[in-house]
Structure formats: structure tokens, C-alpha cells
Amino acid sequence: MKNLKLSERLGLVSYRNQAKSEIKPHIVVDTGICNSGCPHKCTTWVCPANCYTLDESDQVHFQVEDCIECGTCMYACDQGAVDWNYPDPEIGRGVTWNFG
């Protein structure tokens, strides 16, 4: 079986409120902390949905749209940069699993 790219995998996820252009992020990341002395920037590889990315100058960026609410970043970040919460059912994003 052909291995899927992460984008193809995430394409199989049912996200909530996908029609809404404005959503309230359920995770707030202080990337200032990530980019000013975090020794590892590990969220950029441990996140199963690749919500955390590095640009060409090694700066961490965060987007919440692909988040599958797994919680990994909340534990992985030991620098206090991740303010993790559950998405609001009405104005947040998050997932609805079809299998789970």
C-alpha cells in the first residue's frame, strides 16, 4: 500500500465548522517564546497534524485549522508557550471522528 502524505491523511479528517471563515482558535501559541530561546522547537515535529511549522529562518509558526485535538503539544512544550484548550462547538474548529 502506498504511504500517504500528511496532507492526504488530514484530507480524510472531518473538521467542524469548516464552512466558517472566521473561527476562534482553541490553542493559542506564544511563538515569541518558541523563537526566543526554545532549545528544541519540538512541536514542529511531534504534532501529528503539522500545525507547527518552521520557516526558512527557523522561526516557528502555528495554525490551528488542521488541529485534531490530540493534546500532544500541550505535553511536549515544556517552555510554557502552548495555551491549550478544547474548541468551542459553535465558533471553534476541531474534529468529528467518523471511526475514532
Place this chain on the structure above:
Amino acid sequence: MDEKFDCIVIGGGVAGLSAALTLARNNMKFLLIERGEFAGSKNVSGGVLWGSDLNKLVPNYWEEEDGGWERFINHRRLTFMDEQSTFSLDFKSKHFNEAPYSGVVVLRSKFDNWLSAKVQEAIDASDFAMDSFIATNIKVDEVLMENDKAVGIRTGEEEFHADSVIIAEGVNNLLTRQVGLQDKYVPADHMLTGIKEVIRFDQKVLEDRFQLNGLSGMSNEFVGWATDGVEGGGFLYTNRDTISLGLVLSIKDMREKKRSPHDLLNHFKTHPTIADAIRGGEIVEYSAHVVSSGDSRAMPKELYKDGILIAGEAANLLMNAGKAIQGMDYAMRSGILAAETIVKAKEQNDYSSAVLREYRAVLNDSYVMKDINNFQDAVHLLHTETMQSKVPNLICDFGRQFFTIKNEPTPKSEKMLLGAIKRHSSLWELIQLGFKARKSL
């Protein structure tokens, strides 16, 4: 809704639903709150629900045409893996064919939803058919405290009041932290990320490939090359016409070794044994969720306080001591015990910790805490490098020699074994391991 409930249950997972079902059957007036569209819609597991508690909760559940579960386990396999080979302990028995089964594979979006329908039926049959509710699409923002006693919950601007709150919010236990029973920051040390794909087959193909008969199923756990040196393991469970294939990976180890879970899942799938098992399948879902390791050091400080009980994985009730990954059965039992404690508290009209500490006592006395406490050394042992890579490599190396027929004089097995031991470990290390294993397992 100005009226006060006897209990508010937070979370429509296995723990919360088991608690709610028990409350309904004891004529309690309660509110079950689930943040997803329906119970199960936010939940992920491997997963097998082990043991026969389900039959206590929903008697004769297996008689239903489509009872929420996928397949019963009558075939178990533990596989050691190196780069090219797999060496398995394989046990299949007719003994496991009789209901109530000793384990059923579930997909949570379906199973929890089914269990939630059972809760609604029990509500309808109770004295509070019009006053107890399952409320979905509601996120609890806060457990309301008065004089350090829980008095209800707040969601947005709205408040709901109750004599007691059962927190069954799952492993990412924000409310357990809010009420002070767990530290605000839980480090990665004893936490893992579970990651999986659900892969669909023609049902006949699936049944033939895994030698399934009717609704029988197989559970297979993997240790070794599966995780490419990262602490953790792999799993494969058969559902009706899909399989659940995935890994459980230490977050701390991924952080330190700079490994990403989705790359590791792809790595696992390239192993020849796995590739043969999944050939021709279609991936229908990709999911991930944090899971606790079962190390009791990650548990909340306490599981009760005035007006509050913590059940299921919010209490980090989960364990993999080598035999099986148990969590949903712990959730079920702890949910039931929490609800029974609330029933007693109502009889005594005292929801303070003086009565609620009974929950801790009965949980400690149950197989859940007995096993968690008895098998802590096994949990630690499983997470050592020796067990994670040296032993699987050694076993596969030995297997390759033992099963190779060369038309040459064959060395005795002991010599083969000693050679494999020397290449991957040492006799001394294995003797130490043997002692530890004997004591811990």
C-alpha cells in the same frame, strides 16, 4: 434549567457514559455533558475493550444485531519485530468464542454513540425521564466551586448546578487541573501519542486474510522496529470491514530523538509483515490522541474532593504491562464505581469528601488499582531500551537462524541463542532482565 441536579457528568466517553448509565438506573437526576456533536465524536482509542464488565453494564450486549462493537477477540498475537522479520507469540482458542467475550474491538465514534443510546433508554425508564439529560455540543469551561466544594459547571455565560460533579473528560484533563487535583502543567515524561489509520477492505478479504470466522477478531501488538528506536509499540486490531493500525509513541522520546509520529507510522507500514497485512486496503481515517503510559507517577494527586470525583483517563487510569493495553475497561469500572459512590452520597445527603473518599477505597480495592499498583515495575521494564530494541532484535535474530534450513550441519539451538544474545545484548543483561521480569510480570 434552574433546577439542581444530583450530579453532572462531564464527558461522553466510556467512563462518563458508564457513570451516567449507573446513575440513571439508580434513579438519579443528572446531566451528562459532551462537547462533541454526539458521544464518541471526539474520542479515539486503539482499541480493545478488555474483560467482561461490558456485559455487567449492558447485559447480553452481544445479542444485538449491531451492538456498537466490531469483533470479539479470540486470537491474540504479540510480535517482536526487527527490520526484516517478525517473531510472534500467537494464541488462538475456542475458549474465547463464548459470550460474554473477554475482549471486543471498538471504534469509539460508533461504540460510544451506541452506549449513549443505552443511557438515554435508562433515563427514559427512570423517575427522571423528563429531568435527566444528555447534552451534546457543550464545552464545560469551568467547574464552579464554592468554599472549595463543587456546586456545578459553567459553559460560556450559562451555569448548571448540581450536588456533585463526575469529571470524565479524558486524558487531556483541563478541569481536573482547574479544581487543583492535578498540576497545571503535566510534563511529557509519562505521556504518549497514539496515532492510527483505519484501513478498509472488502469484508471477505479481511476475514480470509486474518482467518476470522463470523464476528471473531484478532488483536496484535508489536514491539521493536515498529517504532524505530522510539519508546512505544504498535498495534493492529480487526474491525468488521476495517483494521485499526497504529503506534503509541513516547512524547518525551520523540522530542529528544527528533522523530515525528506520522513519519514513524509510515515507517511501520513499510515493514514486510505489515505491508502484507494491509495490501489492497483503503485508508479511510487518520487520527491521533494522547494516551497515558500507566505510570502511576502521572496520576492526579487525588481522585476526589468535596463534590467531585475523577473517573477514566482523566484519572490516568490506563496501563500497558505487556499483556494488553487496558484503559477503556478501567474507564468503565471507575465510571460505575464513581456513580455508585454518588448514589451513596445522595442517600446520606452528604457529598463532601468524607463520603466521596469511599470512591478511592473501592477503586483501590478493585482490579483497576490493584493491577496498576502491582504492575508498575512491568510498566517501567517495558519502557527500557533493552525491552524496546535489544530483546526484539535478539529474538528475531534467533528466529531467523532457527527457522533457516541450509542443507548444512545445524548448530544446536542453544548455540544459536547464545550467538544472538552476544550480538544484541549479553548473558548478564538478560539474566538481570529475567529476574526483573519474573518479579514484575
